[in-house]
Amino acid sequence: MGSCHSKADKKGRVHQAKAARFSRRYTRVEDMPVVNRKACGIDLSGASTHFTTLEIGDELEEREFGATTPELGAVVNYVATHGITTVAMEATGVYWMVLYDMLETAGIEVYLVNPSHIKQVPGRSKDDKLDATWLWRLHKYGLLSASFRPSEEIRPLRSWYRQRKRLVEFSADELRRQQKALDMMNIRIHHAITDLGGVTGMRLVRAIVAGERDPHVLAMLRDCRCQCSPEELEDALTGFYVEHLVFELAQALARYDMLLKQIAEIDLKIEVVLQHLLPKVAQFTDVAAALEAVKHPLPTGKHVPLFDVTAYIQLITGQDPTTLPGIGPMSVLGLLAELGQDMTKWKTEKHFGAFLRIAPVKRISGGKILSVRTAPGLHPAAVIFLQAAAAASRSDSALGAFYRRLAVRIGKAKAMMATAYKIARRYYNLMRYGQAYQETGAAQYEEKYRQRQIAYLEKKAKQYGLVITPIAA
Numbered sequence: 001m002g003s004c005h006s007k008a009d010k011k012g013r014v015h016q017a018k019a020a021r022f023s024r025r026y027t028r029v030e031d032m033p034v035v036n037r038k039a040c041g042i043d044l045s046g047a048s049t050h051f052t053t054l055e056i057g058d059e060l061e062e063r064e065f066g067a068t069t070p071e072l073g074a075v076v077n078y079v080a081t082h083g084i085t086t087v088a089m090e091a092t093g094v095y096w097m098v099l100y101d102m103l104e105t106a107g108i109e110v111y112l113v114n115p116s117h118i119k120q121v122p123g124r125s126k127d128d129k130l131d132a133t134w135l136w137r138l139h140k141y142g143l144l145s146a147s148f149r150p151s152e153e154i155r156p157l158r159s160w161y162r163q164r165k166r167l168v169e170f171s172a173d174e175l176r177r178q179q180k181a182l183d184m185m186n187i188r189i190h191h192a193i194t195d196l197g198g199v200t201g202m203r204l205v206r207a208i209v210a211g212e213r214d215p216h217v218l219a220m221l222r223d224c225r226c227q228c229s230p231e232e233l234e235d236a237l238t239g240f241y242v243e244h245l246v247f248e249l250a251q252a253l254a255r256y257d258m259l260l261k262q263i264a265e266i267d268l269k270i271e272v273v274l275q276h277l278l279p280k281v282a283q284f285t286d287v288a289a290a291l292e293a294v295k296h297p298l299p300t301g302k303h304v305p306l307f308d309v310t311a312y313i314q315l316i317t318g319q320d321p322t323t324l325p326g327i328g329p330m331s332v333l334g335l336l337a338e339l340g341q342d343m344t345k346w347k348t349e350k351h352f353g354a355f356l357r358i359a360p361v362k363r364i365s366g367g368k369i370l371s372v373r374t375a376p377g378l379h380p381a382a383v384i385f386l387q388a389a390a391a392a393s394r395s396d397s398a399l400g401a402f403y404r405r406l407a408v409r410i411g412k413a414k415a416m417m418a419t420a421y422k423i424a425r426r427y428y429n430l431m432r433y434g435q436a437y438q439e440t441g442a443a444q445y446e447e448k449y450r451q452r453q454i455a456y457l458e459k460k461a462k463q464y465g466l467v468i469t470p471i472a473a
Contacts, residue, residue, distance in 0.1 A: 035142030040079055041135030042089040044096055045128045050075060053132040054082055055140075062129050067095065076102050084108060088139035090115045090131075091147060104152070111139060111146040118144070148355065150340040157273045161337035162380075164266045167259050168303050171197075174256040178205060181249040187239035192228040197302055199223045204237065209250045213241060260303075267305045270333070274312040290315055296322070299329050309333050317341050319430050324423060324437050325397045326388030335427065338381040343432035349425040356382040358421045374417060382420065385427070389419035399423065401442035405449065 040054040050065045052075060063078065065071045076099075079087060087103055088111040089096055096112065103110050118138060138144050150158055175197050182189055182196075187208070193200050203221040212218055219234040226233070278287060296310040309329040313336055314320045321332045346352040353359030356379045363370040378386075393403040399419055406415035429435040440448075454468075461468050 032141045034140055036086050036140050038083055038085040039136055039140045040082075040084045040087045041132045041137070041139060042075070042087055042099070043128050043132035043135060044089055044092040044099070049128075050099070051128050051132040052078065053129075053136040054079070054084055055136070056082060060133065060136075062132065064129075069098070072099050072102055075099065076106050076108075079103070079108060080106055086111065086139065088113055088135045088144050090118070090135070100149075111144055112149060113144050114147055148345060150338070151342065153277060154337065154340045157270065157277075158337040160266050160270045160273065161334055164263060164270070165334075167263050167266070171256055171259040171263070171303070174252050174259065177252040178249055178256070181245050181252065182239070185239040185241055185245050188236045192233045192236040193226060200226045205249065205253055208246065209253055263303060264306075267307070270305065271307050271312075274309075274316065277316050278312070294320075296329075304330070317431060319434065321427060321430060324388070324426050324430070325395060325399045325439070326391035326423060327427070328391075331384050331388055334384045335381055338379070338384070341431070343428055346428070349428045352428045353421050353424055355379065356385065356424055358382050358385065358417055358424060360421075382424075385420040385424045386416060388423050389416050392419060392423065396442045398440045398442060398445035401445040401449075 040052060042053075043051045045051060048067055050067060050071075051062060052065065053060060053062050055061075065075045065078075086109040089099070091112050091114060100110050100112060113135070118134065135144075149155075179190060179196055182205075189196060189201060189204060195201055196205070200221065200223045203223075204218055207218055207221060215234045215237040218237045219230045222228070222230060222233055275287065278290075291308060291311045294311045294314045296308055298304070298306070298308060310320065310322050310332060313329075313332045317336070321327050321335065322329065327335075343352070346355060350359060354361070354375075357375045357377055359374065360372045361375050362372050389399075389403065392399040393407075393416065394400065399422060402422065403415050403419045406418055409415075410418075426435075426437050430437060458468050
C-alpha cells in the first residue's frame with residue numbers, strides 16, 4: 001500500500017516538474033499600457049484632404065484639413081497647440097513629405113508607418129476618419145514602428161545621388177541610340193573598339209556628325225591605347241551613310257552631351273553637401289589640408305566625380321569603407337546617401353540585413369522549418385551591396401572564394417545574395433564599431449574551409465568508432 005502511494009506521489013511530482021518547465025506566471029493586466037500619451041494620428045487622403053485624430057481630455061477630436069500648404073501649416077499649428085509630441089501617419093505616395101518636414105521642423109516626432117503594417121487587423125471598417133483614429137490608437141499603445149528615413153542633413157545628398165544615378169542611366173540609353181544609328185548605316189565600330197563612350201568612340205562619333213566620311217581619316221583619330229589596328233578600324237568605319245540616320249546620331253550625341261553636363265553640375269552640388277557635413281563631425285581649420293591628409297587616387301572610367309569622394313567619406317565617418325571587397329568610391333557615396341552615418345538605428349548586423357532584405361528569414365511552424373528565404377523587395381542600399389558582391393565574386397579575395405563555393409552548391413543567385421549579406425555585415429561593423437576588414441585571400445580561405453571539413457569528418461568518424469587516415473602524397 002505504501003509503495004503504491006509512493007509511486008503515485010513520485011508520478012505527481014514528475015508531472016508537476018514537467019508542467020513547471022512549460023508554464024510561466026505573468027502579472028494580470030486589465031488594460032494595455034499607454035506608451036505615447038500625447039499622440040496623434042493623421043490619415044493622408046491623397047491630394048484633397050487630410051484627417052487628424054487626437055485626444056483632448058477624455059474625448060477624441062477628429063478634424064478635416066485641406067492639402068494646400070497653408071492648410072498643412074494649420075495642421076501643424078493645431079497639433080502643436082494641443083501639446084502633441086508624436087504623430088503617426090501612413091506613407092501615402094509623396095503627399096506625406098511636406099507635412100513630415102513641417103512637423104519635424106516644429107519639433108514633433110513623426111512616425112512614418114508602412115500601410116501594410118496597419119491593415120493586417122480585420123474587423124474594422126475602411127474609412128478615412130476611421131483610419132486616422134486607428135493610427136492614433138495603435139500609436140498611443142506603442143504598436144507602430146517608424147520607417148527609416150535619413151537625417152535632415154543627409155536627405156539632400158540622397159536626392160542628388162538618386163538624380164545623378166538616373167542621369168547616368170539616361171546617358172547609357174543615349175549611347176545605345178547612337179550605336180543603333182551606326183549599326184543601321186553598317187558602321188560597325190563596336191566590332192573594333194570595346195566602348196563607344198570611350199575616347200576613341202566619342203572622337204569618331206563627333207567627326208561623323210561634323211561631316212567626315214573618309215574611313216582612313218576617321219581611323220587616324222584612334223587613341224594610342226586602342227588595341228585594334230588602324231586597318232581594322234578603317235574597315236569597320238566603311239559604312240553606307242544616310243542623312244536621316246546621321247541626323248538621329250547627331251541628336252543622340254547632343255542629348256548625351258547635355259546629360260554629361262548635368263551630371264557634372266550635380267557633382268558640384270554633391271561636393272557642397274559633403275563639405276557641409278564635415279564640420280558636423282570635426283572642426284577642420286583647413287578643409288583642403290584635411291582632404292590632402294587622407295588623399296586617395298581618383299577612380300578612372302566614365303561618369304566619375306572629379307573630386308576625392310573617398311577622402312570626404314573618411315573625414316565625415318572616420319572610416320574608409322573602400323577597404324571592403326567590391327566597394328568603390330561611388331558605392332561608398334551611395335551607402336552614405338541611402339543609410340546616413342548613424343548605424344545605431346539598427347541594433348545588430350542581423351537587424352541591418354533584415355532592413356535591407358538580404359538576410360534570410362526563417363519561417364517555423366510546429367517546430368519545423370518551413371522555408372528560409374529573403375523577404376521580397378530590396379532597399380536601394382541592398383542593390384549597392386549586390387553590385388559589390390558581383391565585383392568581389394570575380395576577385396581573388398576570401399569573399400570571392402566564398403561566393404564560388406556557394407555558387408556550386410546553392411546556385412549563383414543565392415550565392416550572390418549571401419555574399420552581399422556578408423559584405424553588408426562587414427560594412428555595419430566597420431561603420432558602427434570600427435572593426436577594420438582584414439583580407440585573407442582566396443587561398444587561405446580555401447585552406448581554412450578544408451580544415452573545417454576535415455574536423456567535421458573526424459567527428460563523424462569518431463561517432464562510428466572509425467579513424468580517418470590521410471593518404472600519403
